[in-house]
Amino acid sequence: MLRLIARKFLEVVLFLLFITFISFLFIRLAPGDPALTILNVDELSVSQEQIEALREEMGFNDPLLVQYGHWLGRFLQLDFGNSYATGEPAFELITDSLPATLELTLGSLAVMIMLTLPLASLSALYRDSWLDKLSRSLSVIGAAVPSFWLGLILIDLFAVQLGWLPTMGRSGLSSMILPSLTLGLAISSVYLRLLRSSLLDSLGEEFIVSGRARGIPEWRIFWTYAFRHSLPPVITVFGVSLGSLIGGVVVIEVLFAYPGIGKLIVDSIRQRDYPVIQGYILVMAITVFAVNTGVDSLNRYLKPELRLKGGGV
Template identity: 75%
Template sequence: MVRILSRKFFEVFFFVLFITFVSFLFVRLAPGDPVLTILNVDELSVSHDQVEALREEMGFNKPLLVQYGLWLFNFIQLDFGESYVTGQPVMEMILTALPATMELAAGSLIVMLVISVSLGSLSALYRDSWIDQVSRVLSILGAAVPSFWLGLLLIDLFGARLNWLPTMGRDGFISLILPSLTLGLAISSVYVRLLRSSLLESLSQEFIRAARARGISEWRIFFVHAFRHSLPPVITVFGVSLGSLIGGVVVIEVLFSYPGTGKLVVDAIRQRDYPLIQGYILIMAVIVFIVNTVVDISYRYLNPEMKLKERENR
């Protein structure tokens, strides 16, 4: 465990260093000028001297590498700067909006787990039955329908027509239902079929036949032995698709006007708010890296074969 954690420490160091450079470079090369946005040149008459004075004050007249070095020095001190638009500290703005995003991500994962585990397990238990066929159709539809279009359908049905659920803002648990359902349905289609195929493969293993020969009940064989054996591929895919989940959260937050970090960064992109964009990219990258590290460690404990291989290589 110590060796794994030390290796992960060096990985995260070089990973964060790479992300800081790439995010800084891409944001700076994006079209648009934050100075002109701050001065509202579309609405106010601004002289060339005023534009250049503000550009010099913000350090945009310095070489790009010098700007990156100054920004990296502040980042090492956990100082992400202040928003160009609001003047608030970037870290404070992101941490204020982060709980809403975590709520939405957690709600979506709960919806995904309920749908994936129930449909995937039933499809494996009743292979080639009508349940399996319905599950296959729903998975194909879920993979084919974009999440934003599904969200618009749910807004139209439950918000506009039936008036059962709120469609905008964050006002308690009830406002979390539609966005969580939208994103959860969108991402569950992959895991339903993956869990089904992984369960069927597990049920065909030698240790399952040995468990049946020992008289262990089918319920225990399926939910204790086969289900655990089928989890590593699912967990691996979840770690890989975590970035897609975060991207989906951004889309859903904008669609439902949910005040999380996704909506915050979309507004920042429109306003060319460089510090806020870079702070968001770095925090999300670190979160993805941490979750993937947890996935790697949990994979070792869920898959005994990896432990055996490590012991053999020693």
């Protein structure tokens, strides 16, 4: 157990060092000058001497490895730096925006589950029926439609034409419906096809045939054995596709002007706000690593044979 904990800790350290260094390198190589953001040259008249003096003071003229070392030293002290655009601590900006993104993510996952679970289950139980063909057609259409285009259609229908829902902002439950529905519908197509395929494979296993031969009720066979056996592939893909889900949240937040971490990072990229961008990448890297670790643990719980292969963990 101690060896496993030490290995996981080493993996986390190496993973974070790699991600932070690569992101730090690419951010600094991107066109644009953060000194212009700090001096607010769009509204104030600033000389070239002032810009160069600020670049020297902020260490922008130092080699990239030196700049990364300074950033890493501050990070080890839990200091992400201050935003170049607002002067506020970057960590506070991220944590203030994170709850809105979590709300939107959970809302979209709820929509996805409410659509995927019944449709995939009925498609697997009634294979090649009209319901199965309908659900497969919907999944193909959903995979082909971009999320931003679907969001524009929903805005036009429910906000412009019917006037039922707000189109932007975060002003309560009603403002979450359209963005959650948009992202939930966009990701449902992937998991609908995956869960259906996994359920069909599970229903063809020998232990399912044996259960039927023993007279176990069909509903119990499906929900207690086949459904549980079909979950690990779906959970694994969810962990792998978490980055795509986060990317989808960014698009939807910008489209609906939802004040989450996605909109924050888009604004920060436009303003070359390095501390906020670097903090965002770090937070997302830790989130992805934590989710993948949780997915691995959940798969080991659902499939005992994985625990045996992993040395009883």
